[in-house]
Amino acid sequence: MEARGNGLPGVRPRTAPVRFEAEVHPVVALALVAAGAGVLTWFAAGRSKRLGLTPHGGRQVRVKGSRRYRERGTEVTASAAQRLNHASSMLAASVLFDSGLEHYRGQFFNRAMYTPIIASTVTLASSLHGAGDTDPGRSHVRHAVQAMAGVTGLVGFGFHAWNVGKREGGYSWQNLFYGAPIGAPMALTLAGILGVAAERVRDADPDAPELAGLPAGGALAVATAGMLVGTTLEAGLLHFRGAFQNPAMFVPVTLPPLAAAILATAAAAEPGRPHKTAKAGMWAVSAMGVLGVAFHAYGVARMMGGWDNWRQNMIDGPPLPAPPSFSGLALGGLAALELLEHRRP
Amino acid sequence: MHPRRDLYPGYDVLTKRDSPSWNAKTRDVLAERLGIGPEKHRFLDDEEWTTLKAVCDRVVPQPADRADPIPVAALIDHKLATGEHDGYRHADLPDQGEAWRRGLAALDAEARAAYGAGFHELGAWARDELLKAAEAGTLAHPAWGDMPTAKFFSGRVLADAVKAYYAHPTAWSEIGFGGPASPRGYVRMDFDRRDPWEAAEAKPGDAGEAITQNRRVGR
Amino acid sequence: MRLSGTGNAADNPRDGTPGDDPMHAPRARNGRAPNVMRMGEWVPMRQHADEDEVDFVIVGTGAGGGTLAARLAEHGFSVVAMDAGPYWRPLEDFASDERHQSKLYWTDERIVDGDNPLQMGSNNSGKAVGGSTVHYAMVALRFRPEWFKSRTLLGYGADWPLDWREMWSYYDQVEDDLKISGPVTYPWGPKRPRYRYRAHEMNAAAKVLARGAEAMGIDWTPTPLATVSAPRGDSPPCVYRGFCVVGCSTNAKQSVLVTYLPRALAAGAEIRDLAMVGRIETKNGRATGVHYFREGRWRFQRAKNVVVAGYAIETPRLLLMSANPEFPDGLANSSGLVGKNLMVQGNQAVWGDFEEEIRSYKGPPSLAVTEHWNYEDRGKDFHGGYCYMSQGPLPTQWGSTQAGSHGLWGEALVSEMQRYNHVAGLKIVSEYLAQERNRVTLTDETDQYGLPIPRITYSWCDNDRAMNRHGLNFMGQALAAAGGRNIWEQGDDTNHLYGTARMGHDRRTSVVDGDCRSWDIPNLWVCDGSVFPTTGGVNPSLTIQAVALRTADRIKAMARGGHQRDA
Known part of the structure; x- marks a missing residue:
């Protein structure tokens, strides 16, 4: 309201009824929910495996009676799996920010537009978790999360394709340019595929x-x-x-x-x-x-x-x-x- | 017809003044326009001026509770005084200044002839009757000279008063116009979409949400 | 943040020269002209003395004159281009305000009469360097090929002395020079190359047009527009601010001011702003130069050739004002047609309310178009064609429409105006026919330069009225089919100007030939919408510019060949 001070004489502010603004901005709420889901994923993924001591670096040593790691595993599969998790993290992060921006533009007009934010955050948490996991052997939580991401991306693809098709002009260049980006949700699917691959590679025969x-x-x-x-x-x-x-x-x-x-x-x-x-x-x-x-x-x-x-x-x-x-x-x-x-x- | 109402509650386009929606030139231009006081007149004499104000009150009526009414008459006088022209005039009409002077005097004369009082002393009904008659071209007081009243009404009265009214930020707020927009323009262009820096319309029964949104447009 | 070296500043602090008032003191002088793309910067400008006999003096720097100036200068001719208006710096001088920006219009007084007197000033004239392209709606449509032979092929109007295939190649060049943003494929007419930039996103108002067209079973397309959808040099992409028709403050609009004129300057042309040309001098049947008013006095610029490019009112006005004992009826007027056959285009509209919020003030006003009735000849009870486009009126324009065309005032007006954000409309650009009674003449009144002010007489003919009816009916059905309610017709509007120095094959029935050279005076040329013998059903600027490029090329070819037509 300081606008009034300089150079706009003769105008009094139109006074609106004052309302106590206690509500949280929806975007903040969304960010909190997504972050919470991510943290939960992180701990869930950890708990599924970390039943005992932490592993000793990348090389797996069986500690008798204290760990239930699977026997198999070499540096190759674990390291490749970690790489795959890096890949998946990067894609998930890209999806998180990109869908956040694009769906903010779309003002979350449809509630389903919250989905990729949550899904990509969870995927990101899972992938980051995997990226730091030098163990061989899959995490079932991570595997499930990544598979879910893959499916979510496909569903998003379907949604976007439907959205483009119902616009004036249907599947035209104009709508491919400015309608819901058809290809974008697939990035989440790709993150999921790479994440699932990471877990499977962890499980695979190293030889x-x-x-x-x-x-x-x-x-x-x-x-x-x-x-x-x-x-x-x-x-x-x-x-x-x-x-x-x-x-x-x-x-x-x-x-x-x-x-x-x-x-x-x-x-x-x-x-x-x-x-x-x-x-x-x-x-x-x-x-x-x-x-x-x-x-x-x-x-x-x-x-x-x-x-x-x-x-x-x-x-x-x-x-x-x-x-x-x-x-x-x-x-x-x-x-x-x-x-x-x-x-x- | 929907009656006029507070459709964009709490929306004031001037709160965007320091946002990226306004550039320096726009701030200068609007500051100058807002500096024109409601009683400022240089071109018209006092008698013409009171008649002009009474005409404007009927052509573009303003809510009784509006704290700072749009100085429509002063904006018209400003146009005449600075000699801003439209770029054309009908062959039957004299120059805009002369047309206004003669037309206002003639409206006043018509009022005195028909009701025995000056135009500005008349009530709303009587003023409207005279303006409708001017619009229909049925006034014939000698004060009009050879100026056709219908062309005066449409070409001068309506044109100038409406342009003056809707050139004012208060009118932009009233109709929910986004107002000045440079360097920042708009992002969301689809049906039923608004940018956070645009006016929010009060939906029936729920003005609260619109008020909240409208208080944020200047951020 | 301002990226150094670019014009896309967040704000436009005016730390310019004190006393820099472009409406009263010329900016293009002392060997430099404004660099319109960057705040406070200049570009060098070659200058000529009045006594120098330059190759070309061009009167007017809009779509015709500005484009021609660039091409002639690039062909190596010495060029002085004059404009009566100021040399604006859009980044610094343009406000987001309709009323203030009327400074771009030609608001010198003109008298209008006839059965359907024209509204002048805003939408059909500009007084600025760059002409009315500084405030045009940027619609860049090509003529339908048959229109160049409309008398022969369609049975009305007059044939142009130009071949459509040649014009097609010049359209290509203009579209490239302006980086037109248009659809990937165009639904009508012969194949054209892909537009250089992609079409803009459509706003709700444009989608209303699309919905209506689809319901009526006709094609539509995003409008090809001369405003960039991606960066181009110092032009940022359009930000959809919606003030296009009162001047683009971002330079996204590819007006002549920001495209051809910088090229003209770079190629050595001189531009003189605030230079009002009042008379063309002739001697022994040839033009020798122009008398012009600048910096408080009348001066005379000598020239080997004079090009008049003042648009269809000022061009005939100048030719008529230049009458002298040698040419007592005005220059180039042996046919008696200078000032006659004034044509405009229909600009009727239908407007309606929508349940949804439309907010048509966002984005360029006409983001969607249908040319269906330009290319479909069946089912018409009139000659000619029309297109129609979506609309985005700003508040004072909308208020004027509601008052002037809808007849509302008082409470009826102010409450109807509150529907502003829910209104969408369809507006026609239609082909009216030439009539000799529609014309520009001179009156006894004089303007601030002491020059006679023009009288513009205009009336519709039956064909025009039949076209209006057809267009309004069709658009009304389309708008209703798109969901519009309370639909009303705006029946009185017109736009664009043509025909007052028409081109043709025959010196008895036209003013200039196909090269835009006057039949009477071999070194006098006309280069603007005045030369159009027919209007077609599309906006004129692209065709004016294509003709300008062609004219420049023809001039070069004739100069090289030493060809001189017998006068």
Whole structure:
């Protein structure tokens, strides 16, 4: 109300009936709920396994009578699993902030719009928990949470597809640009898939790890390559909406498919070979995801009013949380390559 | 027709003055407009002025409980005094200043002829009768000269009074207009969506939610 | 935060030069012109003395003159472009306020009469460097190809001396120069290249149009607009502030002021703001230069060629005011058609209430369009076509519409105005026919320059009225089908100006030829909407600009070939 002081004579404030504002802002409430759910997940995931002493580093030592770890486990599966959890964390975090921003824009018009916030927080907690878990052997809680995330993403995809279809013009470019982003919920599914894979890899035979009956390294490599291509399509759609006005906008539609192709080829190579190029490609994609945030921050600054107008430009400008989903997938690719490299012929 | 009501309770577009919705030029322009006092007139003489105020009260009536009524008459006088033109005038009408002077004098003369009192002394009903007659082109007092009253009413009275009224922030608040918007524009453009810096409409039976929202638009 | 080197500041503190009043003191002088994209910055400007005989002096810097100035300068000609209006810096000078921003309009007095007198001032004229593109609605539609031969192919109007395929290639160039934001595929007409930028998000008002069109079984599309949907150089993407038609304060709008004129300056053209041209001088049947008023005195600029680009009122006014013993009826007027055949377009609307909040003040006013009745000839009882668009009137404009067209005042007005956020409307741009009785003439009254003020006479013909009826009926049904209630018709509005120096194949029935060169005076050209022999059913700016680019190319080709048509 200090506006009244300077230079607006002759206007008295229209007095509104004073109401005691005790209510919590819905966004704050949502954040609290999500954080609470995340903390619960964290402890739940821990309790399921940590029945005794903590493990001794990465190498599993059976302590007689005090632990119920499974016997199996080597550094390869555990370390690859941790990588997969890193990947899943990054994707879940990307989904958390991206869906938070986009659904804030949509003002949580439908209650279902709260779902991805909670789901991705829980997934994030589970993945972070797994990332710090050097043990082999799956956590059933984490596995269940990741599977739930995968399903939630699919349901979200269905919702978004339905939302786009019922808009004026149906499945048109216009609605793909400005309707609910069809591809976005799939990022949560990808986080779930990588998280589930992490738990399964933990459980797998370290000498010949398998996923769904296939060699784990190869299966993961091909799957990750596919996910990279899918995410490229999403980035391509949005960068097409932005008319590729900056040449840098071509990077996320060219580098990831290239890296994905190399990754997929790696799956076909004989076991145990090093995959330097494929790894370099994954690191490059990973770095691109992080650099993308900086580019998007520059994009926000280029909008009218720049960062001072953040309430508009954070939402209307290039989405800051989106690019790291590429980094997440690249980490998944690195896990796959690790498994491939350590696979015994 | 819905009767006029407090549809956007607690909404004051001026609370956005220091938000990113207003730029410096807009603040200057609006400060100048808000500085025009309700009794300020330079172009019209006192007699024309009282008639003009009485006309404006009927063309764009304001709620009796409005603390600071929009100075519609003063805004019109300001336009005439500064010589802001519309860019055209009908061949039958003289220049805007001359048209207003003659028209106001003629309305006053019509009032005295029909009711024996000045236009500004008439009640609402009688004033409306005269304005309706002007609108219909049925007034014929010699004071009009060759100026067609219907064209004067639509081309000058309605045009100038309505433009003056809806150029004022109080009117923007009344109709729930977002007001100035630069550098910040709008994000949510779909049906039934509003940005947190837009007016919230009171839904029937629940003004409280709108009041809460409207007190936040300036943040 | 302001990113250094860009124009997209959060605020516009005016720490400019004291006494910098663009309405009273020219800004383009002393070898520099405003850099309109950045606050307080300048760009160098080549200047010419009045005594220099420049290749081209161009009167007017809007869609026609500004575009032409850039292309001619880029072709290597020396160019001086004059405009009667100020040289605005949008980032610093533009407020978010309808009343204040009427400073962009041509508000010098004009007399209107006829059966359907035109409203001038706001929506059909501009007095600023950049012309009315500074406040236009940015709608960038192409002509239907057949319109260039409407007499031959459609049986009404007049044929243009231009080929649609050539125009199609110039449309491409303008669309690229303005980075038009449009749909990925366009539903009507021959294939066109993809718009350079994607269409904008549609607001609720535009979705009303879409719903209505779908209910009526016709195509619709997001409107191709000259405002960017993604960054372009120093232009930030549109922030949907909704004040487009009173001037864009962000430079997202790709007006001539921020596109072609900076190019013109960079290519060596000089722009003179606050320069009102009052008379074209001729000698031995050729134009020798222009008399213009600037900085308090009348001056004379010598030129090898004069281009008049003042739009369909000021262009004939200048040609008529320049009458001299050699050309007693005004310049380029041997056909007697200068000032005649004034055309406008229908701008009727239907308005209705919606249960939902619409809030059409957000975003560019016309985000959706249907050209169905431009391309469908069956079922019409009139000649010509029309498109219609969604609308976003701001409060004073909406109040004026409710008062002037709906006839409301008093309590009826103020309560109806409270429905503002629930109103959506559909507004037509329709093709009216040319009539010689609709014309621009000079009166005895004079303006602040001492020049005779124009009289604008306009009346509808039966075909115009039949088109109005068809359009209002169809739009009313569409609006009702979209959920509109309490629908009412705004029957009186018109916009855009054309025809008062029409182009043609024959010097007896036109003022200029296909190259926009006057039949009578070989070094006198016209480059604006005045040259249109027909209006088509779309907004004019894109076509004016395409014709301007073509004219510049033709001038270059003729200069290279040493070709001189016999006068």
